[in-house]
Amino acid sequence: MMKHSGFWLQLGLTLLVSAFIAVPMAYSVLAGLMRNAFFGLKSGLTLKWITQVLSLYWPTILLSVEIALLCLVVTLLIGIPAAYVLARAPGRLARLAEEALILPIAVPGLATGLALVMTYDRWGAFRQSMWFILAGHVLFTLPFMLRAVLAVMSSADLKSLEEGAASLGANFTCRFFDVVLPNCRTGILAGALTVVTLSMGEFNLTWILHTPLTKTLPVALADAYSSMRLEVGSAYTLVFFVLIVPLLLCLQRFTRPQAARKTQ
Amino acid sequence: MILPAVLVFSAFFIIPFGVLLRVGAQGAYGIAGYWLALMNPEHLESLVATLVLSTVVTVATLCLGGVCGVFLGRNRFPGHGLMVSILTLPLAFPGVVVGFMIIMLAGRQGLVSDISLALHGGRIVFAYSAWGLFLGYLYFSIPRVLLTVMASAEILDASLEEAARSLGAKPARVFLDVTLPALKPALISAGALTFATSMGAFGTAFTLATRINVLPMMIYTDFTLSTDLSSIAALSLLLGLISWVVLSLARSVAGSGVAAAG
Numbered sequence: 001m002m003k004h005s006g007f008w009l010q011l012g013l014t015l016l017v018s019a020f021i022a023v024p025m026a027y028s029v030l031a032g033l034m035r036n037a038f039f040g041l042k043s044g045l046t047l048k049w050i051t052q053v054l055s056l057y058w059p060t061i062l063l064s065v066e067i068a069l070l071c072l073v074v075t076l077l078i079g080i081p082a083a084y085v086l087a088r089a090p091g092r093l094a095r096l097a098e099e100a101l102i103l104p105i106a107v108p109g110l111a112t113g114l115a116l117v118m119t120y121d122r123w124g125a126f127r128q129s130m131w132f133i134l135a136g137h138v139l140f141t142l143p144f145m146l147r148a149v150l151a152v153m154s155s156a157d158l159k160s161l162e163e164g165a166a167s168l169g170a171n172f173t174c175r176f177f178d179v180v181l182p183n184c185r186t187g188i189l190a191g192a193l194t195v196v197t198l199s200m201g202e203f204n205l206t207w208i209l210h211t212p213l214t215k216t217l218p219v220a221l222a223d224a225y226s227s228m229r230l231e232v233g234s235a236y237t238l239v240f241f242v243l244i245v246p247l248l249l250c251l252q253r254f255t256r257p258q259a260a261r262k263t264q
Numbered sequence: 265m266i267l268p269a270v271l272v273f274s275a276f277f278i279i280p281f282g283v284l285l286r287v288g289a290q291g292a293y294g295i296a297g298y299w300l301a302l303m304n305p306e307h308l309e310s311l312v313a314t315l316v317l318s319t320v321v322t323v324a325t326l327c328l329g330g331v332c333g334v335f336l337g338r339n340r341f342p343g344h345g346l347m348v349s350i351l352t353l354p355l356a357f358p359g360v361v362v363g364f365m366i367i368m369l370a371g372r373q374g375l376v377s378d379i380s381l382a383l384h385g386g387r388i389v390f391a392y393s394a395w396g397l398f399l400g401y402l403y404f405s406i407p408r409v410l411l412t413v414m415a416s417a418e419i420l421d422a423s424l425e426e427a428a429r430s431l432g433a434k435p436a437r438v439f440l441d442v443t444l445p446a447l448k449p450a451l452i453s454a455g456a457l458t459f460a461t462s463m464g465a466f467g468t469a470f471t472l473a474t475r476i477n478v479l480p481m482m483i484y485t486d487f488t489l490s491t492d493l494s495s496i497a498a499l500s501l502l503l504g505l506i507s508w509v510v511l512s513l514a515r516s517v518a519g520s521g522v523a524a525a526g
Contacts, residue, residue: 006435010335014347017332017406020399022350024365027375037373074272082269101269104277106511108464110480111504114487114496115280118287139276142269203358203467208484218358218467225364225471230373237364248356252349 029241032234049235057220057236061243064217067130068199071137075195078138079145080188084180086146087153098150102143109140113208128211136209137199144198145191152187153180190254197247217243281504284497291494301495302502307482311502314479317394318462321401325458326451328402329409334447336410337417348414352407359404359467366400366472367391394476400468405461409454416450449518456514460507479503 032050036043054061086098104112116136120127158180165175181188203218210219217240225233291297301307336348354362370376370391380388390396424446428438444451466480477485483499486492 007339010331013328014332014335014351017328018347018350021354021403021406023375024368025353028365028368031368031373040378078268078272081265085266097266097270101273103508104273106460106508107504108460108466108480108507110464110466110483111284111500112277112280114483114500115284116276118493118497119280119283135272135276138272142272146269197356201356201358201361203360204464204480207467207470208487218360221358221364222360222467222470225360225367233364234368237361240361244356245353248353249349252352 025241028234029238030234031231032236032238034231037230037234049231050238053224053232053236053239056232057217057224057239060215060217060220061239063130063214064200065243067134067137067216068196070134071141071199072192072195074134074138075142075145076188076192079142079191080149080181080184083146083149083153084176087150087158098146101146104139105143109202109204109206110208112136112139113205116205117208128213130214133206133209133214133216136205137202140202140205141195141198144194148191148194149184149187152184156183158183190251193247193251193254197244197251200244200247281501284501288494288497288501291492297494298498301492301498304495306477307479307495307499310477310479310482313476314463317397317401317476317478318459321398321405321462322455322459324398325402325405325409326455329406329454330413330447330451332406333410333413333450334417334443337414337420338422348410351410354404355407355411357404359400359465359469360471361467362400362404363468363471365403366396366468370396370399392472392474394474396472397469397474397476397478400472401462401465404465404468405458408457408461412450412454412457413447416447420446452518453514456510456518460510463510464503464507 030041031037033045033047034041034043035046035048082101086094113136116132117127120132126132161179161183162175165179170178201218202216203222206216206219207222210216215223221233221236221240224236228236288298288301289295291300293300302311332351336344336351354365357365368374370389372387372389372391374389374391377387377389380386420443425438425442428442429435433441464480465478466484469476469478469481470484479499480503483496483503486496486499
């Protein structure tokens, strides 16, 4: 088929937009590896800034990974059962509950953060611990887990599968772990990837909730941007990219085939 | 089984927003404080600026992301996957990183500045202006629009357009009467998402430290100065309400599938 001129115009625009996204990323990665960003590549490449970032900010990286994993555990434990109830329960109340549980992602993180701080300001120990940040992250990521699992649960005919298993004598525990969970694993995996990725990158909410002792990676990134030299900020961004980009690529690979299948 | 989720939701969402609602009415003027917080000229100016910025960003992203989304949804070519990957990367970037990307592009030591210096000896810097803010918002909005539109374009029936064309419709007519209506739900939900995310965006403006005082930045600055807790509560509620209303309106018009604000 001959490509009409519109094709090339659209391709050009798409390339331009891709460059707008990718070029600053590449430039920032380079600046994190350059001896002196002001003089550019001529100044030579170095790992000095990366080492400096790792030694300065190691605790924040660790805390972010820790919170992301804890967040995953909690959202799995409370999200999957909740999704199961919502998928099995018909009627208005269940839809209303679903709407409510998804609310936290419709409201800006800043507003939620301020509400949380005003509420728990007097709970000193909790307010100053990483659990306070975890609570915020769980609140913000739970809707994604819920939706991912719910989507698979409503498309798989859980009811008849379960009835089949029940008629063969399987009790509830057995049905939940051997029938329901295996049938939802794609949704659970998609939800899990989303939760970890979002928790690692969360800033708006965390910035309000954090204390000097509970700085996550994005929070410390903001500090580095405002107080450190450009190379350190860039090197730190590079570390963040190394953590987040593989997660994002997994998420893309994983959710793409479903969209592609719809076309066939 | 749903109880743990409901408990977490109540403790960390319903109760805090209840507190916010109460604090908003606890100022010197009681419930009228809500009205006064909104009518404060400085607040009003910031609200209007944020609404204008979000609207402009939404329109621009719908155009750019819409074209790219339809293009990538319909055509397959070598490098297609790579392009989609690149275009959707910023989805999980925190606002601060997006702000830094704009500094890398148009800041004092940025790419544009270096190129302009090499070309005619002067540095062009616009990261910290309204343009920088606009580009930052565009940066994090494009992936959201692209994904929604692409998914919708993939299932769009190309034979409808062919039929219209074979009946003699000009390309512009086909686009306006066939393509656009088919994409309408996707555009509405993507637009609502972009608008809501832009209204609440905080990290990008924080990093760029622009003179334009977007509402989230102003709320935050007031909060750090702890001037008037009740007006901060009132404005936060307003901000939350705007995002929520826009997203739910879009959902009732365009159906489900409206994703999250940041």
